[in-house]
Structures are given as C-alpha cells and as structure tokens.
Amino acid sequence: MKIICDEKICVKCLACVTESEFGGVFFERGRIFFDETRPEDWENIFAICPVGAIKKSVTEVTDNVSKFSD
Ligand code: SF4
Numbered sequence: 001m002k003i004i005c006d007e008k009i010c011v012k013c014l015a016c017v018t019e020s021e022f023g024g025v026f027f028e029r030g031r032i033f034f035d036e037t038r039p040e041d042w043e044n045i046f047a048i049c050p051v052g053a054i055k056k057s058v059t060e061v062t063d064n065v066s067k068f069s070d
Contacts, residue, residue, distance in 0.1 A: 002057040003034040003042070010053040019048045 005016075010032060016025045017032070024038030025045060032054075036042075046054050 001042075002038055003036055004055055005032040005034070005053065006055060009051050010049075011051055013050060014048065015048050015054045016045050016054060019045050037040045 012030075012032075013025075014027060019028050020026070020038075020040055022038040022040055024035050024040035024042075026033050026035070034054075046056075
C-alpha cells in the first residue's frame with residue numbers, strides 16, 4: 001500500500017502527524033510524508049484528516065467502464 005497526501009487540499013493542520021504514534025506520518029520541508037512500513041492505525045489516520053487529503057494510492061485506475069445509454 002502506498003499512501004499519498006493530496007497537496008492541493010491539505011491544509012497542513014498536522015492532525016495526521018499528531019495521530020501517528022510510530023513516526024509513520026511526518027512533516028518535512030512543508031510537506032506531509034508517510035512511511036507505510038510503520039505499524040500505524042492507518043484507517044484512523046485517514047479518518048482524522050478534516051479535508052480527506054490522505055489517500056491510498058491506487059495503482060492504475062483505468063477508466064474502462066463503458067456506459068451505454070440509449
Ligand atoms: S490531517 Fe489532512 S489536512 Fe491535516 S496535515 Fe494531515 S493531510 Fe494535511
């Protein structure tokens with residue numbers, strides 16, 4: 001699992017950093033970083049973000065859903 005912070009919507013409130021217990025989330029050079037190898041309660045960290053900026057990065061989201069309307 002890869003975790004990303006959407007920089008465009010993150011308000012740098014640092015709630016995620018505070019919530020992280022094992023150094024899995026840290027703030028450096030004005031950005032939020034994640035260390036997915038740490039045993040954090042990730043679901044809790046995703047939930048704590050007030051703007052929903054923390055996301056699990058999904059590999060290759062291809063838009064191959066075809067819509068047939070008539
Ligand atoms: S909790 Fe969300 S908005 Fe706050 S610093 Fe973390 S990623 Fe940014």
